[in-house]
Amino acid sequence: MVPIPILPATDADAVYRLHVFCCTNERPSTHRRGCCASKGSRALCDYMCRLGMASGVRRIRINHAGCLNVCEHGPVMVVYPEGVWYKYETELDIEEILRSHVIGGRPVARLQLRIDPTTLHG
């Protein structure tokens, strides 16, 4: 069955204007796909949460999330409603994504991850 597209909520209706999910899934170190937690995602997500709260900007939310299933690219986050994906590695990356995209509305091209949906695992 072909799903019927649903229009996103308008900005005014949305609970969160921008909602960020950082994969913080942890797998055993021997797992062949690796995991975002082993690449520092938990501390970096916590850092982004703290920065977001400290910004005082309302209606943005940063969350930990389970496995986003693009482990090979990790650590990854996705920003909704746009569905923009990022790979981040440092606190500077986090600061730039938060300041430029989440608060300023300008995606960060240098960190953006383009994932071909046909290559998804499983």
Place this chain on the structure above:
Amino acid sequence: MVPIPILPATDADAVYRLHVFCCTNERPSTHRRGCCASKGSRALCDYMCRLGMASGVRRIRINHAGCLNVCEHGPVMVVYPEGVWYKYETELDIEEILRSHVIGGRPVARLQLRIDPTTLHG
């Protein structure tokens, strides 16, 4: 600064056509706001993950998430890119949201949660 709205990715570009996040945050039982985990969200989210995988439908994803900060309404989930929120309590609720909305593209009005963003905590 007023953020610049960004158009959502088109359906064809999106990594996941629909991406569901269930709050599975746990707080001490004495916490005044309660938590989704104490209301069964973890098992129900796991159930939704299993059903989603068993459906064989590609480019949908069900994830656990940290606190979505609408604890009073829990257990809650949010479906992106639409930004539709649900309160769910039973496996039947989960089955209906998965079958009707996530797979079929028809939101489930009886379970939909309308949250006034001006009432958000903190």
